[in-house]
Amino acid sequence: MAEKYHRATLSRNFLKTITRIKNPDEMLEEAKGEGLEKTLGVWDLIILGVGAIIGSGIFAVVGIAAAGSADGSALGAGPALMVSMIIAAIACIFSALCYSEFATMIPVAGGAYTYTFATLGEFAAWMVGWVLMLEYAIGFIAVACAWSNHFVQFLSGFERFLPAWLAHPPMWLVNDVFAAGKIVAENPDAYVPRLFGVPICINLPAILIVLLMTAILVKGTKDSTKMAGIMVVVKLAVIALFVLAGAFYVRPENWVPFAPNGAEGIFAGAFLIFFAYIGFDALATAAEECKNPQKDLPIGIIGSLIITTIVYVLVALVLTGIMNTSSTVPLDFLKAPMAYCMSINNMNWAAGLISIGSLAGLTSVLLVLEMAATRILYAMSRDHFISKRFQKLHPKFHTPALLTWTVGILAVVGILTLNLDVAAELCNYGTFTSFIVVCVAVLILRKTDPERPRPFKVPFSPFVPAMGIICCGGLMIYKSMQPSGSALLFPVWLGVGAMIYLLYGFVKNRLNENKLHNEKVKQRKQELSK
Numbered sequence: 001m002a003e004k005y006h007r008a009t010l011s012r013n014f015l016k017t018i019t020r021i022k023n024p025d026e027m028l029e030e031a032k033g034e035g036l037e038k039t040l041g042v043w044d045l046i047i048l049g050v051g052a053i054i055g056s057g058i059f060a061v062v063g064i065a066a067a068g069s070a071d072g073s074a075l076g077a078g079p080a081l082m083v084s085m086i087i088a089a090i091a092c093i094f095s096a097l098c099y100s101e102f103a104t105m106i107p108v109a110g111g112a113y114t115y116t117f118a119t120l121g122e123f124a125a126w127m128v129g130w131v132l133m134l135e136y137a138i139g140f141i142a143v144a145c146a147w148s149n150h151f152v153q154f155l156s157g158f159e160r161f162l163p164a165w166l167a168h169p170p171m172w173l174v175n176d177v178f179a180a181g182k183i184v185a186e187n188p189d190a191y192v193p194r195l196f197g198v199p200i201c202i203n204l205p206a207i208l209i210v211l212l213m214t215a216i217l218v219k220g221t222k223d224s225t226k227m228a229g230i231m232v233v234v235k236l237a238v239i240a241l242f243v244l245a246g247a248f249y250v251r252p253e254n255w256v257p258f259a260p261n262g263a264e265g266i267f268a269g270a271f272l273i274f275f276a277y278i279g280f281d282a283l284a285t286a287a288e289e290c291k292n293p294q295k296d297l298p299i300g301i302i303g304s305l306i307i308t309t310i311v312y313v314l315v316a317l318v319l320t321g322i323m324n325t326s327s328t329v330p331l332d333f334l335k336a337p338m339a340y341c342m343s344i345n346n347m348n349w350a351a352g353l354i355s356i357g358s359l360a361g362l363t364s365v366l367l368v369l370e371m372a373a374t375r376i377l378y379a380m381s382r383d384h385f386i387s388k389r390f391q392k393l394h395p396k397f398h399t400p401a402l403l404t405w406t407v408g409i410l411a412v413v414g415i416l417t418l419n420l421d422v423a424a425e426l427c428n429y430g431t432f433t434s435f436i437v438v439c440v441a442v443l444i445l446r447k448t449d450p451e452r453p454r455p456f457k458v459p460f461s462p463f464v465p466a467m468g469i470i471c472c473g474g475l476m477i478y479k480s481m482q483p484s485g486s487a488l489l490f491p492v493w494l495g496v497g498a499m500i501y502l503l504y505g506f507v508k509n510r511l512n513e514n515k516l517h518n519e520k521v522k523q524r525k526q527e528l529s530k
Contacts, residue, residue, distance in 0.1 A: 083266050092305055108288045110375065284297070
């Protein structure tokens with residue numbers, strides 16, 4: 001007889017079930033049978049990596065990391081920003097090496113979620129998948145809104161040539177719902193529509209760019225990579241322009257004092273800059289679509305990190321050399337630091353080009369983050385955590401079209417309803433958690449499955465994984481000690497994820513196991529009857 005499903009209870013059998021791992025060979029077999037089309041080479045991966053990393057961080061967050069936030073809640077690193085960047089890069093490198101070992105050993109969709117299932121079991125895998133949704137999906141929404149802000153600023157630069165309604169769109173069409181009350185208070189004469197007496201705003205540019213990115217991803221990963229490649233070339237050219245042109249306006253006295261807020265400011269800057277590095281781990285989620293993952297993935301992951309770190313340090317040198325970040329800075333510098341530095345030196349043409357580069361940078365980040373979110377959910381669907389309908393591939397493009405559109409529509413809902421200032425802060429916690437879990441998973445699999453072929457091995461293990469845990473854990477603890485609502489909301493997010501698993505994910509998996517068991521019993525009876 002088939003085993004009957006029983007509701008989750010705290011028992012030895014229950015604990016054994018939720019810690020049951022999934023064999024990597026089984027994962028590889030599933031991917032081989034019904035996997036995604038392999039279209040990505042090493043240069044595609046590097047383009048995706050650079051495209052994901054160089055975005056909102058370098059064009060916006062870098063100003064706050066250098067000078068501190070306008071309300072004083074975050075300290076700035078000052079000219080020591082380059083040290084903050086190197087600290088953040090080192091923390092990433094340790095984790096990147098661990099990602100590379102897993103990505104070459106288990107080249108299937110899912111990234112950290114898949115690696116956790118192979119080492120820590122079902123419940124831990126679900127929780128990591130839930131945390132990754134926080135990183136990718138919420139990050140995707142936050143970057144879409146940042147793209148909207150830059151796009152509106154870009155349009156305002158053409159006010160002489162564009163109609164007034166387009167150069168300066170109505171405020172209720174370019175802001176989120178949480179900004180509606182503030183807009184009404186500051187601009188009582190401005191028109192803002194109301195629903196049941198409550199002012200309503202819709203961030204239309206953010207919604208439109210999300211729908212456009214979704215349509216591009218449905219057409220295929222290779223086409224998405226081509227577009228990302230164009231965006232990467234544009235933003236690297238713009239950053240090179242800033243470094244070369246800005247170097248003539250650097251004043252060495254702005255680098256003194258080097259660290260105005262000491263070690264505290266440097267580590268605060270490292271935490272903020274870490275947000276600028278979010279994205280390299282998204283490459284691991286695309287492992288199933290790589291032509292030669294064993295060779296190309298480590299090069300793509302490490303290569304994109306090295307390239308972006310060099311770019312970041314050069315920008316930090318010029319930025320802090322032009323602007324004195326040891327004292328109070330204008331609000332415009334915090335919003336768009338590179339463009340502001342060009343404009344104060346009467347290089348408005350360069351400021352305009354930097355605005356184009358920022359749009360290109362944010363666009364490429366949007367592509368990679370949405371792709372990563374869909375690949376995580378694709379892997380979770382394959383493991384019966386969500387409906388198997390999401391595994392269905394488009395007959396022409398061979399992409400998970402239904403899943404991609406679902407992520408896009410949910411992002412639109414998030415743009416309309418979420419308080420993005422708080423949600424964006426949670427992204428770093430999700431990233432730190434997934435990095436720590438991957439480092440732990442490498443150590444576990446080295447003990448539990450030492451004979452498994454590893455085309456790429458983390459050097460100096462267990463030192464490198466341990467340092468990854470210490471660096472990411474240290475920055476995470478440091479941030480949690482600062483007054484911030486996100487430090488309280490992250491445990492709430494984890495609690496909600498655990499409840500969803502117990503009430504839905506656990507139940508769905510057990511029902512699927514019963515179904516498979518019944519099919520085996522039926523097949524066995526048919527064999528005996530013959």
